[in-house]
Amino acid sequence: xxxxxRHPYRRDISMKGPVLLAELLRNLEIEHRDVIVLxxxxxxxxxHDLLEESDTIExxxxxxxx
Amino acid sequence: xxxxxxxxALIDLTSRQVQYQNIDDGTLKQYLGGRGLxxxxxxxxxxxxTDPLGPDNPLIFAAGxxxxxxxxxxxxxxxxxxxxxxxxxxxxxxxxxxxxxxxxAGFDQLVIIGKSEEPVYLFVTDGKVEIRDAEQLWGKDIWxxxxxxxxELQDDNVQVSAIGQAGENxxxxxxxxxxxxxxxxxxxxxxxxxxxxxxxxxxRGTQAxxxxxxxxxxxxxxxxxxxxxxxxxxPVRSKLGTTVxxxxxxxxxxxPIQNAQVAYSDEIKQVTSDKIAHxxxxxxxxFACPIHCSRxxxxxxxxxxxxxxxxxxxxESILALGPRCxxxxxxxxxxxxxxxxxxxxxxxxxxxxxxxxxxCYQRGLIKPDQVDNLELTWGNxxxxxxxxxxxxxxxxxxxxxxxxxxxxxxxxxxxxxxALHIKGLEPPEQEPRGMKAWGLGWAVSSRGADHLRAFPxxxxxxxxxxAIRTFGQASIVDRxxxxxxxxxxKWSEEVSSLADSLTICKQALVALSIPLDMIAKALWxxxxxxxxxxxxxxxxxxxxxxxxxxxxxxxxxxxxxRLPKRYEQPLKEGASQGEYFNIEKxxxxxxxxxxxxxxxxxxxxxxxKELGLGFTLGA
Numbered sequence: 001x002x003x004x005x006r007h008p009y010r011r012d013i014s015m016k017g018p019v020l021l022a023e024l025l026r027n028l029e030i031e032h033r034d035v036i037v038l039x040x041x042x043x044x045x046x047x048h049d050l051l052e053e054s055d056t057i058e059x060x061x062x063x064x065x066x
Numbered sequence: 067x068x069x070x071x072x073x074x075a076l077i078d079l080t081s082r083q084v085q086y087q088n089i090d091d092g093t094l095k096q097y098l099g100g101r102g103l104x105x106x107x108x109x110x111x112x113x114x115x116t117d118p119l120g121p122d123n124p125l126i127f128a129a130g131x132x133x134x135x136x137x138x139x140x141x142x143x144x145x146x147x148x149x150x151x152x153x154x155x156x157x158x159x160x161x162x163x164x165x166x167x168x169x170x171a172g173f174d175q176l177v178i179i180g181k182s183e184e185p186v187y188l189f190v191t192d193g194k195v196e197i198r199d200a201e202q203l204w205g206k207d208i209w210x211x212x213x214x215x216x217x218e219l220q221d222d223n224v225q226v227s228a229i230g231q232a233g234e235n236x237x238x239x240x241x242x243x244x245x246x247x248x249x250x251x252x253x254x255x256x257x258x259x260x261x262x263x264x265x266x267x268x269x270r271g272t273q274a275x276x277x278x279x280x281x282x283x284x285x286x287x288x289x290x291x292x293x294x295x296x297x298x299x300x301p302v303r304s305k306l307g308t309t310v311x312x313x314x315x316x317x318x319x320x321x322p323i324q325n326a327q328v329a330y331s332d333e334i335k336q337v338t339s340d341k342i343a344h345x346x347x348x349x350x351x352x353f354a355c356p357i358h359c360s361r362x363x364x365x366x367x368x369x370x371x372x373x374x375x376x377x378x379x380x381x382e383s384i385l386a387l388g389p390r391c392x393x394x395x396x397x398x399x400x401x402x403x404x405x406x407x408x409x410x411x412x413x414x415x416x417x418x419x420x421x422x423x424x425x426c427y428q429r430g431l432i433k434p435d436q437v438d439n440l441e442l443t444w445g446n447x448x449x450x451x452x453x454x455x456x457x458x459x460x461x462x463x464x465x466x467x468x469x470x471x472x473x474x475x476x477x478x479x480x481x482x483x484x485a486l487h488i489k490g491l492e493p494p495e496q497e498p499r500g501m502k503a504w505g506l507g508w509a510v511s512s513r514g515a516d517h518l519r520a521f522p523x524x525x526x527x528x529x530x531x532x533a534i535r536t537f538g539q540a541s542i543v544d545r546x547x548x549x550x551x552x553x554x555x556k557w558s559e560e561v562s563s564l565a566d567s568l569t570i571c572k573q574a575l576v577a578l579s580i581p582l583d584m585i586a587k588a589l590w591x592x593x594x595x596x597x598x599x600x601x602x603x604x605x606x607x608x609x610x611x612x613x614x615x616x617x618x619x620x621x622x623x624x625x626x627x628r629l630p631k632r633y634e635q636p637l638k639e640g641a642s643q644g645e646y647f648n649i650e651k652x653x654x655x656x657x658x659x660x661x662x663x664x665x666x667x668x669x670x671x672x673x674x675k676e677l678g679l680g681f682t683l684g685a
Contacts, residue, residue, distance in 0.1 A: 006298050033317040036302050036310055043339045045313050060302045062314050064526040065577060066382050066494050066517040
C-alpha cells in the first residue's frame with residue numbers, strides 16, 4: 001500500500017495492507033484530528049475503516065474555514 | 067497607474083441618469099478596490115438616518131486592481147450598502163466571472179442610487195451603462211433570469227449578477243448571485259437591490275486591460291502558481307473544496323447542531339465529504355483560479371429529491387440547511403442548496419432563521435398557526451423545503467420569517483437567549499466555544515456574526531513553529547486557549563480586509579498562505595505602484611477602522627461586541643466538551659492591540675489620524 005504523507009513533513013512510505021485507519025495513524029504517530037486522510041482521493045473518516053493493499057493513501061494537514 | 071480603470075459609474079434609478087466619474091489615484095492607493103473602495107463611498111454617501119430600503123441607500127459594486135489580470139484567484143467583487151437586516155454596514159463578495167468582465171467593460175466601481183418605478187436591469191458594456199426594462203424578468207428566478215438576459219442581448223459571454231424572488235420581495239437576507247450559483251451572500255444586499263426594483267446587472271467588456279510590467283507580471287504569476295501547487299493545503303482544497311471542513315469540525319466537536327444546542331452527533335457522518343463525493347459530478351474553478359475548489363452535484367438516487375442539482379453546496383450551506391436544523395438527509399441538503407441559489411437567499415441566515423424557529427417550536431414558544439401548522443420538528447426536511455419557498459415568496463408565515471432572527475425574537479417572548487445573531491446577523495457554521503479566535507472574530511466583525519471578516523485560519527491549521535515565528539506565541543494554534551487570540555484576530559482582520567479589497571479569494575491568499583511580499587510584487591507588476599508588504603497591512607487596518615467608524619456613527623461600540631448567551635454555556639459533548647466562551651477575556655486585549663479606546667471600543671483620535679481617517683472625527 002502506497003502512503004504519501006504530507007504532514008507533518010513530506011515522505012512516501014510503502015506499507016503492508018490491509019490495515020485499519022486507526023492503526024495506520026498510530027504507526028505514523030499522527031493524531032486523526034491533525035490531518036485529512038484520503039483513500040483514492042476520497043476522505044476516510046472512520047478510524048475502523050479497513051485500508052486495502054491496493055489503495056493509495058494520502059495524508060494532508062487539516063483545513064479550516066467556512 | 068495601470069490595473070485600475072479609474073472609472074466609476076453613478077447610476078440614479080429615480081432620474082434614470084448616469085454620470086461617469088474618475089476615481090483619483092490617492093483614493094485607489096488608500097482603499098484599493100472592492101470592500102475598501104466601497105466602504106469609503108458608503109461612509110461619504112450615507113448618514114445615520116439613511117433608510118436601508120430607501121432610495122438614498124447606495125448599492126455599490128467594485129472590482130479590484132488585480133481583477134482581470136493573470137494573477138491567480140483574482141475573480142471576486144464586493145457589494146456594499148447599509149444592511150436592511152442589521153441596520154449597520156452590510157457587504158458581501160463573490161467570485162466567478164462577473165468581476166473581470168466589469169473591468170473589461172471599463173469600470174472599477176458602480177454606484178447605484180434612487181429607486182426605479184418599474185423593474186429594470188443594467189447593461190454595462192465598454193464604457194457605458196444602459197438602463198433597460200426588466201418587466202419580463204420580474205418574478206423569475208436567478209437561473210431563468212440569466213438565460214433570458216443572454217437571449218435578449220444575444221451574447222452568451224455576458225456575465226449576469228441578479229436577484230431572485232427573495233430579493234424582489236425584499237426578504238431581509240436575500241442575496242445577489244452571479245454565474246448562477248456564486249453568492250454575494252450576507253447582510254441582505256439582494257433586498258437592497260430589490261427595493262430599487264433592479265433585477266440584474268449584465269456586464270460585457272472587450273476593452274484591453276494594460277499592466278505596468280508585462281514580463282515581471284508573467285514571472286510573478288509563475289511564482290504564485292508554484293506556491294499554490296506546492297502548498298500542502300492545495301490538494302485537499304482542489305479535490306474536496308470546503309466540504310472537507312465538515313470532517314474536521316466533526317473531529318473537533320465544533321458543529322452548530324440544532325441551533326447550536328449540540329456540538330457533536332454520530333449522525334453527522336451522513337453529511338461528511340466522502341458522502342458528498344458520491345453526488346459530485348465535476349469540479350469548477352473561477353476566473354484565473356487554479357484551485358477550482360467548487361464542485362457540481364446532482365442527485366439521481368433519491369425518491370423525493372432526485373431532481374436536485376447545482377454548484378456546491380459549500381461547507382456553510384451544508385451545515386446551515388442541514389445539521390443546524392437537525393437535518394442529515396443529504397439529498398434534501400443538495401435540493402435546499404439549489405433552491406437558495408435559484409430564489410437568491412443567503413443560506414446561512416435562512417438556516418439560522420429556520421433553526422431558531424424549530425427551537426421555539428421545540429420549547430412550545432410558538433403556536434402552530436404562527437407557522438402555517440407545519441411540523442417544525444428537528445430534521446423535518448420537507449418542512450425546511452416548504453419554509454424556504456415560503457420565505458422567498460413571502461407566502462403565509464414566510465412574510466414573518468423574512469425579517470430575520472433578531473426581529474423574530476422580538477415577537478417571541480422567552481427566545482432571547484437562543485436567538486442566535488450578532489448585531490442582527492445570523493452566525494455562520496463554526497462553534498466558537500471550541501474555536502476561541504473565531505468567537506472573537508464574530509463578536510468584533512463590522513458586519514455582524516461572520517467568519518470571513520477575521521477568518522483566523524491560523525488557529526486550526528498552522529503549526530506551533532508557524533505561530534512562534536509570526537506571533538511569538540505557541541498558544542495561537544491551541545484552539546481552546548484565549549492567549550494570543552487578540553493579536554491573531556487583529557492581524558487576520560487586516561489580511562482579510564486586504565484580500566477583500568484586492569478582491570483576491572481568501573481560499574488562495576489566506577488558506578494557502580500566499581506571502582504578502584508576493585502580493586505586493588503582483589500589485590506592482592499590474593499597477594506600477596511600488597508598495598511594501600507592511601504598507602498593505604496598513605491599508606487593511608485603515609479599511610477595518612473606517613468600517614468601525616461607520617458603525618460607531620450609528621451608535622455601536624463595545625456593548626455590541628458580544629456573542630449570544632448560549633455560547634456562555636459549556637458544551638456537553640464531543641471533543642470540545644466543557645468549553646464555553648467568555649468574550650471579556652479577549653476584548654480589552656483586542657482593543658489595546660488595535661489602538662482603540664478600551665471603554666468605548668472606538669478607535670482613538672490618534673489612531674484615526676495615523677491611518678488618514680481624521681475626516682471621521684466628530685462625524
